[in-house]
Amino acid sequence: KAASSSLSVAFRSFCIPSGAVSSSRFVSSEPSKPEEVRLAHIERQFDAVPRESRDKKAFLAAIAVFKERRSRQHVEFINSALKYVKEYGVHKELDTYKALLNIFPKGKMIPQNTFQRIMLHYPQQQNCCVKVLDEMEWHGVQPDKEIHDIVVNAFGEWNFATKKIKRMLFWMPKLKYSNKYIDRRHIEGKNLTAAELSGHALKMMSRDPATTLDFIKLSDGPSSSSSDAHLEDDWIVSAQSVQQRRIIAGLQEGTKITVDGPFRVYIMEHAIQYVKMTSPPLEKSFEEFEKHDMIGREDFSDWFSEWTKDRSGRGRSVQEQKDETVLAMAVFSNNDNQSADKWIRHLQKSSPALEKMMVHLRIDKGDEMFNTEKKDDTENVQQAKTSSIDSS
Numbered sequence: 001k002a003a004s005s006s007l008s009v010a011f012r013s014f015c016i017p018s019g020a021v022s023s024s025r026f027v028s029s030e031p032s033k034p035e036e037v038r039l040a041h042i043e044r045q046f047d048a049v050p051r052e053s054r055d056k057k058a059f060l061a062a063i064a065v066f067k068e069r070r071s072r073q074h075v076e077f078i079n080s081a082l083k084y085v086k087e088y089g090v091h092k093e094l095d096t097y098k099a100l101l102n103i104f105p106k107g108k109m110i111p112q113n114t115f116q117r118i119m120l121h122y123p124q125q126q127n128c129c130v131k132v133l134d135e136m137e138w139h140g141v142q143p144d145k146e147i148h149d150i151v152v153n154a155f156g157e158w159n160f161a162t163k164k165i166k167r168m169l170f171w172m173p174k175l176k177y178s179n180k181y182i183d184r185r186h187i188e189g190k191n192l193t194a195a196e197l198s199g200h201a202l203k204m205m206s207r208d209p210a211t212t213l214d215f216i217k218l219s220d221g222p223s224s225s226s227s228d229a230h231l232e233d234d235w236i237v238s239a240q241s242v243q244q245r246r247i248i249a250g251l252q253e254g255t256k257i258t259v260d261g262p263f264r265v266y267i268m269e270h271a272i273q274y275v276k277m278t279s280p281p282l283e284k285s286f287e288e289f290e291k292h293d294m295i296g297r298e299d300f301s302d303w304f305s306e307w308t309k310d311r312s313g314r315g316r317s318v319q320e321q322k323d324e325t326v327l328a329m330a331v332f333s334n335n336d337n338q339s340a341d342k343w344i345r346h347l348q349k350s351s352p353a354l355e356k357m358m359v360h361l362r363i364d365k366g367d368e369m370f371n372t373e374k375k376d377d378t379e380n381v382q383q384a385k386t387s388s389i390d391s392s
Contacts, residue, residue, distance in 0.1 A: 046084040056096070059088040063099045074103050075128045082135055097136045098147055101129065104154040111156055120160055129154070129161040133168060140268065142176065143168050179204075187268055195235055198331035201265050201272040202239035205329065207318045211241040216346055218339070233333070236343050240328040240350070243317050247282070248327055248351045255279055257327065257354070259344070260362045262335045274331045275340065275363065277347070278324040283316070337361050 045062045059081075066077050078100050090096040109122040120126060129151060136143065143165060151165045177184060181204045187197075199213050218234035251257075261275030319326045328347060332339040340361050348354045 046081065046088075051087075054084075054088045056088065056090045056093060059084070059090050059096065060099055063103065067103060074105075075124050078103060078128050078132060082131065085135070091135070091139045092141060094136075094141055094144070094147070097132055097141065098150060100132050101147065101150045101154070104129065106153045109155055111159065117156075117158075122155070126155060126159065126161045130164050133161070133164050137168060137172065142172055145169075181205075182267065184268070187270075194333070195237055195331075197267055197270050198237040198272055198274070201267050201274065202237060202329055202331065204267070205265065205274070206239050206241065208241040208243060210243065211239050214238045214240075214346070216342070218333075218342060234339070235333050236330055236339060236346070238328065238330040238343060238346060240347065241319075244319055244327050245351050247279075247317070247319065247325060248357075249353050251279060251353065251357065253356045255357050257357045257359045258362060259340050259359060262332075262364065272331060273335060274329055275335070275343075276326055276330075277328040278326055280325070281323060282320055282325055335363055337363050339363075 045066065046059075049058050049062070063081070070077075081100060085091040085096060104125060109125055111117045111121045133143075133151075148165050148169055151162050155161045182200065187200060192200075195215060199215070202213060203211070214237070216236040216238060218236065257277060257279050259275060259277050262273035263276070265272050265274060330343050332343070340363050344354065344359060
């Protein structure tokens with residue numbers, strides 16, 4: 001009797017009144033709005049924000065809403081948030097990664113015994129934390145002591161994820177200025193134009209300290225667009241040294257010179273496409289290392305002969321490589337033959353010997369590096385059809 005009475009009470013609690021059944025026939029079958037919000041995927045918190053409103057404030061607000069409403073699904077939310085860091089423009093912000101790592105609960109996932117320390121305790125959470133740190137390292141964001149303490153409070157002092165942040169704190173400050181040919185202080189955190197980035201790229205690649213940079217503006221009038229008009233003009237940034245001009249002056253008449261490109265080089269996260277002017281190697285027998293005869297190395301009878309040798313011969317310069325000799329480099333706003341023709345005309349002012357050379361253009365359009373408007377110029381199009389300049 002006691003069992004039957006308990007079953008009857010449970011049955012009454014799950015029964016629906018008849019009035020509710022009759023009224024439900026006229027209710028729409030679509031779910032209500034609160035249920036849509038509750039059952040929505042985690043990515044909807046970032047995807048539902050309009051693109052014009054996606055910024056750091058909206059990204060941190062989505063993280064704050066998740067921390068208030070949910071106490072689980074940390075891994076799913078962080079993995080979804082990492083997909084939108086670039087769209088929100090917060091992939092270079094240290095506060096973004098601090099907010100993501102603060103989602104993990106504190107103290108719960110710290111190993112408490114030897115077996116948990118040996119094994120990977122909470123593997124999904126630790127792998128997710130390492131993924132956040134990898135994203136942070138990939139974008140060159142320097143960690144600090146606070147982000148180290150956040151990881152330690154979540155996963156312990158010497159855990160899998162904690163070792164990752166300790167290695168980052170040790171190596172990233174040391175490797176920050178590892179490239180001695182570029183000064184990050186002139187680029188990092190500054191809104192540089194495409195021409196300024198091109199100048200830094202050419203300066204980094206030019207090993208000769210006597211290299212001079214020239215900015216050539218091809219279009220005189222302003223652009224039709226009112227915003228960023230200076231970026232939409234046609235321009236050329238050229239790099240050439242005094243030694244390269246001397247090499248051009250010493251070339252024989254009719255020497256084949258090639259303008260080839262574009263090639264790609266990176267200035268931090270910026271991709272720059274450049275072209276180069278080259279000629280065949282000046283020396284047919286190219287020896288990178290000098291050979292010394294080991295036999296008779298201890299014979300000092302003719303030690304003074306090394307000083308009496310004729311040293312008036314020309315030494316090999318930095319521009320002379322094994323396969324080619326680099327004569328100049330440049331970055332075009334538009335990678336086409338028209339810009340290459342104008343660049344050659346500019347170089348002929350300082351190197352008149354180029355007029356007697358046979359110049360071949362091998363310019364591919366490549367990727368659209370800069371948002372520039374391509375202007376139709378019939379005169380330049382006719383010049384572009386002539387892929388070689390052969391004038392005596």
